[in-house]
Amino acid sequence: MKPYLSVFRLRISNGLQYRAAALAGVGTQFFFGFIFIMIFQAFYTHVSAEPSMTLSQVITYTWLKQAFLALIVLWLRDNELFQLITSGNIAYELCRPSGIYGLWYAKLLAQRLSSALLRCFPILIIVSFLPEPYRLHLPPDLLSGLLFLATLLIGLLMIVALSMLIYISVFVTMSPAGSLLLFSIFGEFFAGLIIPVPLMPDWMQRIVYVLPFHWTADFPFRVFTGNISPADALTGILAQCLWLAALVLFGQFTMSRALRRVVVQGG
Amino acid sequence: MRLFFKYMGLEFKSQMQYRASFLLLMLGQCLTPFTSFAALYFLFDRFGQIQGWSFYEATLTFAVTYVAFSVTECFARGFDTFSSLVVSGNFDRLLVRPRNTVIQVLGTRFEFARIGRLILSIVVLVWSAVQMEVDWTLLKILTLVLMCVSGVFIFTGIFILAASISFWTVQGLEIANIFTDGGREMTQYPLSIYQTWVKRFFTFVIPFACFNYLPLTYIVGREGSDSPLYALIPLAGVLFLIPCLLVWRIGVRHYRSTGS
Numbered sequence: 001m002k003p004y005l006s007v008f009r010l011r012i013s014n015g016l017q018y019r020a021a022a023l024a025g026v027g028t029q030f031f032f033g034f035i036f037i038m039i040f041q042a043f044y045t046h047v048s049a050e051p052s053m054t055l056s057q058v059i060t061y062t063w064l065k066q067a068f069l070a071l072i073v074l075w076l077r078d079n080e081l082f083q084l085i086t087s088g089n090i091a092y093e094l095c096r097p098s099g100i101y102g103l104w105y106a107k108l109l110a111q112r113l114s115s116a117l118l119r120c121f122p123i124l125i126i127v128s129f130l131p132e133p134y135r136l137h138l139p140p141d142l143l144s145g146l147l148f149l150a151t152l153l154i155g156l157l158m159i160v161a162l163s164m165l166i167y168i169s170v171f172v173t174m175s176p177a178g179s180l181l182l183f184s185i186f187g188e189f190f191a192g193l194i195i196p197v198p199l200m201p202d203w204m205q206r207i208v209y210v211l212p213f214h215w216t217a218d219f220p221f222r223v224f225t226g227n228i229s230p231a232d233a234l235t236g237i238l239a240q241c242l243w244l245a246a247l248v249l250f251g252q253f254t255m256s257r258a259l260r261r262v263v264v265q266g267g
Numbered sequence: 268m269r270l271f272f273k274y275m276g277l278e279f280k281s282q283m284q285y286r287a288s289f290l291l292l293m294l295g296q297c298l299t300p301f302t303s304f305a306a307l308y309f310l311f312d313r314f315g316q317i318q319g320w321s322f323y324e325a326t327l328t329f330a331v332t333y334v335a336f337s338v339t340e341c342f343a344r345g346f347d348t349f350s351s352l353v354v355s356g357n358f359d360r361l362l363v364r365p366r367n368t369v370i371q372v373l374g375t376r377f378e379f380a381r382i383g384r385l386i387l388s389i390v391v392l393v394w395s396a397v398q399m400e401v402d403w404t405l406l407k408i409l410t411l412v413l414m415c416v417s418g419v420f421i422f423t424g425i426f427i428l429a430a431s432i433s434f435w436t437v438q439g440l441e442i443a444n445i446f447t448d449g450g451r452e453m454t455q456y457p458l459s460i461y462q463t464w465v466k467r468f469f470t471f472v473i474p475f476a477c478f479n480y481l482p483l484t485y486i487v488g489r490e491g492s493d494s495p496l497y498a499l500i501p502l503a504g505v506l507f508l509i510p511c512l513l514v515w516r517i518g519v520r521h522y523r524s525t526g527s
Contacts, residue, residue, distance in 0.1 A: 024442050031445045035453050035461075042460035043314040051313055181295040189302040200309050 003098040004106040011110030022118035029123060033066040037134060053198040056137055057225040061196050063136045064221045067123040070115035071156050072191065072217040074163060074184035078108060085170050094259070101252050104167065109160050140226040147233040151220035154240040159216045161247035162187065168251060171258035192218030198227065212243045270366060274374030275342075282379055293383035300333050300384060303455065304391070318460050323399045324487060325456060328479060330392035331411075332454040335418025335478065337384040343423045345375040347447070349430035358522070368519055369512065372430070401486060410482050410498040417478035417504030418454075424511035425450065425473070431511075434518035446473060454479045477504035 037059050044055045084090045093100055127136040139145040166180055190213035197208050197218045208214045219236055222228045282289055307329060311322040352358045361371045429443035458466055458480035470476040477500050485497035
């Protein structure tokens, strides 16, 4: 466990150095947040039948999405790892005494956390003081808030396990562009990052609930807004844990298969 | 101009060397607007309208934006990656050549895989134009074409502006994304749905409204905007390129090599 922890710590302190970049990112995320909110507002103005999610819930959902973007998006990539695989330098990684899956997992996890830590607090603090209707509404009770933290954390572990699958696929395809693009486009749609899942038509929702993506972002955010009750959240956490275990096991299995087939050419 | 097409031909040949990867990328590019479009469709499915705009009016706006943006990305991508040219010092090489820097930077990169996206956008454009309840006159069709052309000019101008920033900061700024990707995201819907300050800014400072919202009001025949003058508004968007090129020239003069 120790080598994984130190990789994790190293990457966190590394990631925290890019403060200026984070500040620019915060500005961009604010702008996008306002645009999304205005679009939803326009849709909600002349609504005939109230959808299963209120406008203020959608607004809070949007700000959470903007604040925790680094934790939940699939397109975040580590080009270093891609280069390791395609250039053959993976051989050095294989010489290390600890498991490569665990090392990479810790590295990716730390990257996401450090990037999110820098960005989420300024956004969350500012949007809690915005005038109505742009304000972020706090969870309805303390329990929902705590459950949100738990579900977001498990969701993060799931998203890292999912993105590990992208890196593993590069062993086979040797080019990250294609698989990354397809996986992230559809994954993000199913995770509710483009529109919240409750606003999708019923047949689409049925597809979404079968796939793992919605547990990573949509589920924690709806727990925060109170759209999902604490009781449902508890059963949801169980489902999240099952998915997480399945994804990690599947990732480790495919990675060991892929590594067995790796042929490193000299040079 | 001949030089520009020569650069284009060279780049096209080199990209065609990897045909399978090219086709896959093209397919992927088609799918990117696909989810945005699905989102648009689902929202209209749920809400019926957006502040009085119908589904087909919104898809027309969406398509015009994507046609303009994908053409721009195909040809002006060189400006998007310009900061790396400055960081590596390779811009010096372009400066010593006796040609216009704008054309040379444009020539550094073409992404022909974007054509997939362009084709899809044109299909959506024609489809929503046919479905809309509009009697198409020749002038209105001309307006529609002008809208796309004007959009290309505006987006190219923004790419040039964003690239000019790197003359002063060396690194490009992520903030520039607000106007490139953010602009694309925003103009997918008629501008009238946004708050007044947003509308003002994107009409008078960055003229997104000129290629998108204002001519659209003419096409659908909104009250007060049925004068044929509105049909010519997209031309104002073309003018936007002039100040952008000026900023670029000031930037080039201000440029000091990183020396690496």
